[in-house]
Amino acid sequence: MYAPLESDLLRTFLIVAETGNFTRAADGVGRTQSAVSMQIKRLEDSLGEVLFERGPRGVFLTKRGEQLVPYAQRIVGLLEEAAAAMRVRPLDGPVRIGIPEEYSQTVLPRALAAFTERHPAVEVTVKCDYSVHQASALENDELDLAVVFDWHERAAGEILLIDPTVWVTSPAYALHERTPLPIAVYGNSDWCNEFAIRSLEQHGLAYRIAFICDTSSGLKIAVSSGLAIAPLSRSNIPADCRELTAADGFPPVDSSRVVLRRNPYHSSPAAEGMAEMIREAFRPMSLFSANSQA
Helix, strand or coil: CCCCCCHHHHHHHHHHHHHCCHHHHHHHHCCCHHHHHHHHHHHHHHHCCCCEEEECCEEEECHHHHHHHHHHHHHHHHHHHHHHHHHCCCCEEEEEEEECHHHCCCHHHHHHHHHHHHCCEEEEEEEECCHHHHHHHHHCCCCCEEEEEECCCCCCCEEEEECCEEEEECCCCCHHHCCCEEEEEECCCHHHHHHHHHHHHHCCCCEEEEEEECCHHHHHHHHHCCCCEEEEEHHHCCCCCEECCHHHCCCCCECCEEEEEECCCCCCHHHHHHHHHHHHHHHHHHHHHHHHHC
């Protein structure tokens, strides 16, 4: 029967695996080379397996050593996460956040799940609405934080993501090949007139409004079901649809920045904690966007 694994031994194991050298590993953990060697020997004895092969230029993992790496990373990672969580003082009080409907099924669940787990005493209120309404609510002290689209590069705040709006079609219906183009738009939206429709008019593309709604989910339904093409954030394109590019004869609609804005009158630890969670939730999307443009 195997002895329980010690976290210190697993940390040392991972450093040796990364450096491939006991001397460099010893420098990394602040111990002597002999102490590191003894730790690896203890770990091998407890498992009954040889984890490293010695060579003229250092050490390398055996098959069993390679098998241990992901488990050691998960164990050490969980311990570090637990230690970090225990060092963070739980927050309380209310926090009010506004976020575009486009991210209500992606960023918002990730951020809220992480935040609620760390700070269960905080009372979170979420407002999903157009960016212009979110900005107004922020100025009227009805929100503590707001994630908004900034098309004119005027909004003050922290840029979370560059998420251009593009025309989107369903390959199954190819509505982008029709004349006039059947398009889906937001109802009562200055943005649609100023950016989406104008992008078509500037390129001489005839269109007719075939679908009107108030949400991005409605626009996605219109595209996926073959009712119309629609202007959608690039990160929000349905899996069964595709972006219409210059090769198709379509211009981009805008080069929107996604900005995190704070209440101009006051802040709170709960609001700052939520801001950090929002930032972390957007980070994978930001990295994907950067890689897509590279």
